[in-house]
Amino acid sequence: MRTYLTFKDIQDRCTQLNDIYEIEEEKFYRIVEKWADREVPTEEKLVASFSELLQVVSDEINHMEKVVEMEPTCRLGCAFCCYFPIIINGMEAKLMKKAMENFPESRREKIEEHIQNYFAQYGEEIEEMTSLNFEEDKDFKLKYRQKNLPCMMLNTETNQCMAYEIRPIPCRTYVNYTDPKVCEDNLMPKEPVSFEFLYSEYMGALNEFLQFLYEEGDTGFIQYPDDMYKEDYLPNWFK
Ligand code: SF4
Numbered sequence: 295m296r297t298y299l300t301f302k303d304i305q306d307r308c309t310q311l312n313d314i315y316e317i318e319e320e321k322f323y324r325i326v327e328k329w330a331d332r333e334v335p336t337e338e339k340l341v342a343s344f345s346e347l348l349q350v351v352s353d354e355i356n357h358m359e360k361v362v363e364m365e366p367t368c369r370l371g372c373a374f375c376c377y378f379p380i381i382i383n384g385m386e387a388k389l390m391k392k393a394m395e396n397f398p399e400s401r402r403e404k405i406e407e408h409i410q411n412y413f414a415q416y417g418e419e420i421e422e423m424t425s426l427n428f429e430e431d432k433d434f435k436l437k438y439r440q441k442n443l444p445c446m447m448l449n450t451e452t453n454q455c456m457a458y459e460i461r462p463i464p465c466r467t468y469v470n471y472t473d474p475k476v477c478e479d480n481l482m483p484k485e486p487v488s489f490e491f492l493y494s495e496y497m498g499a500l501n502e503f504l505q506f507l508y509e510e511g512d513t514g515f516i517q518y519p520d521d522m523y524k525e526d527y528l529p530n531w532f533k
Contacts, residue, residue, distance in 0.1 A: 298367065298473045301485050307362040308487060315358055321350050322495045326503035336507060336514035337392065344389040345460060347499055351492045352466050358489070364471045373453040374477035375468050375486070376445040379438040380528040381428055382462050384521035385500070387531035392515060393460045405447075405456050409532055412446050419443055424527040439481045446529045462528070463493050497522075 299307075325346045329339040359365065368375075382390075394402060413420070423441055426434040444450050447457045455461050467489040470476065476483040504518045 299364065299471050301472065304364070304471050304485060304487060307364055311358055311362050315361055317354065317492070317495060319495055319498075321354070322347060322499040323502065325350065326499050326506075330503065330506055336512050339507075340503075340514055340516065341389060341392050341396065343503055344386075344500065345393060347496050348460060348463070348466065351463060351489075351496050354492055354495075355467065355469065355489050366469045366471060367474050368470050369474065371453045372474055372477070373444075373448055373455075375465070376448040376453075376455065377439055377442055378445075378464070378468075379423070379426075379428065379435060380445060380462055380464050381525055382528055382531065384524040384526075384531070385504070385516050385518075386462060387526075387528075388515055388521060390457065390460055390462070391532075394457060401456075408449065408456060409446060413529075413533065416443055420446075420529050424530050428525075428527070436482055446532060463496060464490060467492060 326343050329343045329346075332339060394405060397405070419441055420443065423438050423443060426437055428434045431437070445455075447455050447461070449456050455465070468486055469489065470483075470486040472485045476485045501519075501522065504513055504516060504522070507513045507516075508518045
């Protein structure tokens with residue numbers, strides 16, 4: 295029978311990580327510097343840096359896992375964390391939409407149809423849950439989770455994300471290292487680790503890039519800085 299790390303093991307490894315690991319910020323900034331120099335349209339620069347920065351976040355997590363020898367127990371087809379509210383800013387929403395425009399036509403059509411059906415099926419509950427004030431209501435996550443509403447991007451037949459490679463930061467930074475049953479048995483399990491602190495490097499690099507583009511006079515489809523300041527639930531950006 296497989297043995298899993300205990301909650302205490304996980305906590306100890308996180309402490310160890312905290313003591314020895316230094317995030318290599320340069321990795322994030324190198325991406326935007328690379329795209330800033332490319333002779334391609336602004337739209338392409340933005341979407342490419344966004345996708346690559348998301349990947350750097352995932353790579354950084356993989357690296358940390360290796361350093362403290364932790365292996366995720368999250369598996370394809372397990373989607374308990376896709377019932378949590380996902381909050382992103384307006385810039386991320388626009389970047390997600392643009393990146394999705396580059397998906398092959400058949401995939402794009404499937405997503406569009408899925409989103410339409412999603413709102414037809416869950417519209418009222420979504421309306422209710424996305425009116426929870428996530429800035430002031432400290433229980434908003436639990437209240438949302440109790441509704442058992444799947445994420446707008448979750449294919450509930452396969453339990454897979456329809457926009458996996460561009461899934462937002464909260465999705466890619468929430469990882470379980472113990473028995474997957476903890477996610478099945480608890481609405482808000484305490485065991486999974488959140489690497490959401492990497493958001494600051496990812497957003498810092500994007501902000502620096504947008505600032506540069508702003509000074510150059512072309513931020514493409516992004517309204518800078520306004521889009522960065524507006525945050526909302528994922529479905530509200532796609533209504
Ligand atoms: S965006 Fe994808 S990974 Fe994130 S919660 Fe939704 S379905 Fe899950």
